Amino acid sequence: MTVKQRNALDWAKLACDTLMNQYEPVKLPPADRWHYHQGVFLCGMHDVWEQTDEQKYFEYFKEYVDKLVDEEGNFYFARSELDAIQPGLLLLPLYNETKDEKYKVAAAKLRNLLNTLNKTKEGGFWHKDKYPYQMWLDGLYMAGPFTIQYGQMFGEPELTDLVMEQERLMRKNTKKENGLYYHGYDESKQTPWSTEKGHAPEVWGRALGWYSMVTANFIEMLPEDHPKRDELKQVVHELIDALIKFQDEKTGLWYQVVDKAGEADNYLESSCSCLFTYAIAKAVNKGYVDKSYWTYAEKAFQGLIENKVEVDDKGNFHLHDICIGTSIGTYDYYVHRETSTNDLHGVGAFILASVQLAIGSENKE
Numbered sequence: 001m002t003v004k005q006r007n008a009l010d011w012a013k014l015a016c017d018t019l020m021n022q023y024e025p026v027k028l029p030p031a032d033r034w035h036y037h038q039g040v041f042l043c044g045m046h047d048v049w050e051q052t053d054e055q056k057y058f059e060y061f062k063e064y065v066d067k068l069v070d071e072e073g074n075f076y077f078a079r080s081e082l083d084a085i086q087p088g089l090l091l092l093p094l095y096n097e098t099k100d101e102k103y104k105v106a107a108a109k110l111r112n113l114l115n116t117l118n119k120t121k122e123g124g125f126w127h128k129d130k131y132p133y134q135m136w137l138d139g140l141y142m143a144g145p146f147t148i149q150y151g152q153m154f155g156e157p158e159l160t161d162l163v164m165e166q167e168r169l170m171r172k173n174t175k176k177e178n179g180l181y182y183h184g185y186d187e188s189k190q191t192p193w194s195t196e197k198g199h200a201p202e203v204w205g206r207a208l209g210w211y212s213m214v215t216a217n218f219i220e221m222l223p224e225d226h227p228k229r230d231e232l233k234q235v236v237h238e239l240i241d242a243l244i245k246f247q248d249e250k251t252g253l254w255y256q257v258v259d260k261a262g263e264a265d266n267y268l269e270s271s272c273s274c275l276f277t278y279a280i281a282k283a284v285n286k287g288y289v290d291k292s293y294w295t296y297a298e299k300a301f302q303g304l305i306e307n308k309v310e311v312d313d314k315g316n317f318h319l320h321d322i323c324i325g326t327s328i329g330t331y332d333y334y335v336h337r338e339t340s341t342n343d344l345h346g347v348g349a350f351i352l353a354s355v356q357l358a359i360g361s362e363n364k365e
Contacts, residue, residue, distance in 0.1 A: 008301065008357035011309075011317075012048050015351050016057060018317040019342070025064035028344065034068050034077040036142055037325075037344040039087030044351030046093060051355055058097070065090050065103070073105025080129035082117070082139040085110045088146040092153060104154070111150050114143075114162070120187040124169040127184065134191070136184035136328065137174065140167055141210035148221045160221070164228050167215065171235065174199050179242025180259055183207040183328045193329055200328045203258045206345065209275025212239055213352070216282040233288050236279070240289055243276050244296050252296075252303030256323060257334050265335040270308045270321045274349035277301050281356035285363060294360060301357050304350065322346030 006014070019028070019041065028038045042061040049057035069075040069091075078084040088110040095103035118126040120133055125143070127136040144163045151159030173185040183200035184207065186193075193201055219232050246258050248268060254276055255261050256269040281297040283289045310318040322343040326334065 008354045008361060009048075009051060011305070012044070012351045012354035012358065013052070014311070014315075015317045015319070015347050015354070016045050016048055016060075019344075019347060020056075020060055021316075025060050026067035028064065032068075034075055034084065034087055036083045036086035037348075038064060039089060040348030041344040041351070042087070042348075043089050044348045044355070046090065047352060047355040051358060061090055062094055065094060069102060069106045071102055073102040073109070075106055075109075077110070079113060079116070082125055082127055082142040085113060085143040085146050086141070088150070092146070092149050095153075107146075107150055108154075110146065111154075111156075111159075114147065114159075120169075122169055122187070124166060124187075131327075133188040134184055134186045134328070135166075135170060135173065137170060137181055137207040137211040138184075140170055141214040144214055145217055145221065148218070152221075160223075160226070163218070167218070167232075170211070173197075176203060176259075178245075178259060179238055180246070181208055181211055181239075191328070202260075202329075202331055202334055204326065204328075204334055205254055205256050205258050205269050205272025206275065206323060206326070208258060209272040209279075209349065212236075212243065212279035213275050213282070215239070216279045216286070216288065219288065220286060236283050236288050240280055240283055240293065240296075243280070244293075247276075247296060247300065248303075251307050252299035252301075253307065254300075256337075257331060260331065263331070263335075265332075267321065267335070267339075268307070269323050269339075270304065270319055271323060271343075271346040271349045273300055273304060273308070274346065274353045277304070278349065278353040278356050281353065281360050285356060285360050297357065297360070301353065304353075309350075317347075318342055319346050319350055 026032055042064055045057050045061050088107055091103045091107040124135045127134050127139045147159050147163050151157055174182040176182055180203045183204040185199040189198045195201055215232055215236050219229055222229050253268040253273040255266050257266050260266055277297050277300040280293055284294045308320050318341050320341050321339050322345055324338050324340055326337050
């Protein structure tokens with residue numbers, strides 16, 4: 001199949017299949033760990049399974065979980081950070097499909113982190129214990145969707161309002177005048193990077209990508225009469241309007257430091273471009289923005305295929321220019337972070353975006 005013959009769902013499947021052929025599930029990097037890198041990729045695979053009903057995708061992410069979670073629901077995970085909660089998004093569909101109690105027990109352990117994680121004075125969860133008094137945009141995606149879904153499945157609807165309060169605090173403390181959001185903030189203002197107001201000094205692409213994706217996802221998770229639904233629709237619309245102003249005209253992609261395109265060493269980064277593509281496509285698919293915005297998502301997806309994706313002579317998928325895991329820092333820190341190929345941050349985001357493009361294409365037919 002040539003590049004031009006592949007549709008968006010074909011691209012998602014190719015990305016999944018390439019890594020499935022390369023790694024047994026538990027050896028996805030970092031190997032033998034309950035970790036959000038694998039969680040993001042496998043959440044993308046879950047979406048592919050839902051679209052295709054191909055059982056191999058379900059069995060693959062199930063095997064990842066089953067190699068780490070024992071029959072009593074015990075497993076090793078970091079207990080001091082929001083990141084550990086994200087792969088819990090795999091436990092919930094596995095419980096729905098199998099009704100195996102071990103998945104429910106494991107999910108409860110992640111939910112109970114919310115009782116012990118440290119908080120800012122305003123009530124926001126620290127991103128990790130080693131980053132005291134810091135909230136990061138990333139954390140809303142790492143813990144938010146799981147927390148809401150867990151509460152809905154197991155009779156704790158108040159968890160929805162807990163997550164909505166975390167979103168409110170993030171927005172209050174990180175929104176920039178141009179409509180974008182800084183990477184995070186330090187309530188204590190003790191970090192070398194914190195500004196006078198305590199927020200990060202830059203708009204880092206992937207962190208904003210997590211925020212754009214998760215706010216688009218939150219809306220459909222809320223009850224129809226929830227007062228936050230309309231507010232979040234406005235948040236998503238305003239953020240997308242801001243994002244398209246910084247979309248590269250030639251390629252349709254976005255920069256590592258989103259709003260500093262012309263500065264030295266800045267570059268078009270793949271994972272954030274995927275996440276913004278997802279957010280725009282999802283917002284169109286759900287009617288949060290009108291259909292005219294679809295062209296921005298299509299342009300970005302095409303830009304990824306033409307500029308960042310390579311298919312080798314063996315038919316394997318490679319996504320280039322993915323920034324590795326990154327803390328909060330200054331401009332130079334972000335633009336000089338190492339990049340890699342097929343890092344799960346990027347491949348997972350690519351698959352998630354591809355599925356949204358596929359859903360939108362079906363809706364247009």
